[in-house]
Amino acid sequence: MSRFWSQLVHQLTPYVPGEQPKIADLIKLNTNESPYGPSPKVLEAIHKATNDSLRLYPDPQGLELKKALANYCNLDAENIFVGNGSDEVLALSFQAFFRQQTQPLLFPDITYSFYPVYCQLYEVEYQQIPLDEGLNLQLKDYNQPNGGIIFPNPNAPTGKALPLSDIRQLLTNNPDSVVMVDEAYVDFGTESAACLVKEFPNLLVTQTFSKSWALAGLRVGFAVGSPELIEGLNRVKDSFNSYPLDRLALAGAQAALEDLDYYRKLCQQIIDSREELTRQLEELGFQVEPSKANFVFARTPDGVDATQLTAQLREKALLVRHFSKPRIDQYLRITLGTQEQNQKLVQTLKNLLQT
Numbered sequence: 452m453s454r455f456w457s458q459l460v461h462q463l464t465p466y467v468p469g470e471q472p473k474i475a476d477l478i479k480l481n482t483n484e485s486p487y488g489p490s491p492k493v494l495e496a497i498h499k500a501t502n503d504s505l506r507l508y509p510d511p512q513g514l515e516l517k518k519a520l521a522n523y524c525n526l527d528a529e530n531i532f533v534g535n536g537s538d539e540v541l542a543l544s545f546q547a548f549f550r551q552q553t554q555p556l557l558f559p560d561i562t563y564s565f566y567p568v569y570c571q572l573y574e575v576e577y578q579q580i581p582l583d584e585g586l587n588l589q590l591k592d593y594n595q596p597n598g599g600i601i602f603p604n605p606n607a608p609t610g611k612a613l614p615l616s617d618i619r620q621l622l623t624n625n626p627d628s629v630v631m632v633d634e635a636y637v638d639f640g641t642e643s644a645a646c647l648v649k650e651f652p653n654l655l656v657t658q659t660f661s662k663s664w665a666l667a668g669l670r671v672g673f674a675v676g677s678p679e680l681i682e683g684l685n686r687v688k689d690s691f692n693s694y695p696l697d698r699l700a701l702a703g704a705q706a707a708l709e710d711l712d713y714y715r716k717l718c719q720q721i722i723d724s725r726e727e728l729t730r731q732l733e734e735l736g737f738q739v740e741p742s743k744a745n746f747v748f749a750r751t752p753d754g755v756d757a758t759q760l761t762a763q764l765r766e767k768a769l770l771v772r773h774f775s776k777p778r779i780d781q782y783l784r785i786t787l788g789t790q791e792q793n794q795k796l797v798q799t800l801k802n803l804l805q806t
């Protein structure tokens with residue numbers, strides 16, 4: 452607390468990201484990063500961009516990247532917005548579309564925990580809609596007066612995905628609200644809603660280079676939506692930071708989009724290892740949610756406390772994520788690592804559960 456802070460700052464409860472500790476030989480399965488490095492072509496492009504031109508500001512619109520993304524999404528550059536990680540794109544969207552609504556913004560009770568933080572920061576009223584008993588998002592529960600709707604698909608931290616038909620129905624039922632689909636994990640086996648953008652001017656889809664593209668350190672995210680929504684985002688962005696993406700980030704993300712084969716291979720490796728880890732955890736007595744993400748969400752076996760197990764794993768230099776939240780406090784969220792890392796985890800769990 453400080454007398455120098457604005458009133459609002461006193462009231463903030465900031466988001467706490469998964470830790471990035473400096474422990475030797477750490478196996479880091481706590482923040483859904485890629486266990487594999489980015490495409491060599493990305494590194495080459497970043498090296499090439501590291502030159503005298505760094506004295507110049509980057510393109511404030513990131514037009515070349517937008518064009519590449521438009522091509523990737525089968526849309527036009529006017530349908531694309533780029534930002535410093537999708538977290539920034541989300542933050543700007545909350546400002547642009549959800550402030551000063553007469554009805555609350557709706558999102559799930561168990562979801563990405565940044566959403567309520569943005570609501571605090573931008574003073575957005577919100578209402579959390581409980582997932583059902585089986586931790587499924589039931590979009591029919593969102594058919595009520597609202598000032599907007601946001602959810603991840605697949606949801607985090609459950610990893611469960613909704614079919615496109617459900618999202619289409621939600622959009623049809625809510626023509627006057629902005630509906631945001633946060634597709635941070637879409638590339639691991641879910642159909643993107645980006646194809647609905649031409650049909651629904653109220654739909655905004657966000658994606659990120661942090662997970663499937665193995666570029667969390669570069670900080671690049673994007674949104675696709677109608678020119679109307681994109682213009683709204685541009686207005687907020689240009690009232691805040693003209694250059695959210697630096698030259699190296701622009702070059703790296705563009706190069707990533709030119710190496711789709713590499714990225715598809717990474718995604719497939721994750722998907723394959725997901726099935727294997729799920730089966731192995733189930734053999735150890737975990738109850739594993741069917742995941743469409745690069746992580747699994749697993750309830751610990753009966754009598755095994757998840758907080759304690761997380762701490763025991765940490766002692767063995769294995770980091771996983773645990774949320775001390777009602778309904779999910781006996782679950783671990785485990786990012787899929789390399790084959791070798793996943794096997795190390797399974798072996799360590801086996802040893803811990805036997806003693």
Ligand SMILES: *Cc1c(COP(=O)(O)O)cnc(C)c1O
Nearest residue numbers: 536537538563603635659661672
């Ligand atoms: C990881 C994540 C993001 C943000 O990713 P950035 O690194 O900021 O692009 C957004 N939404 C969800 C649900 C995530 O898990």
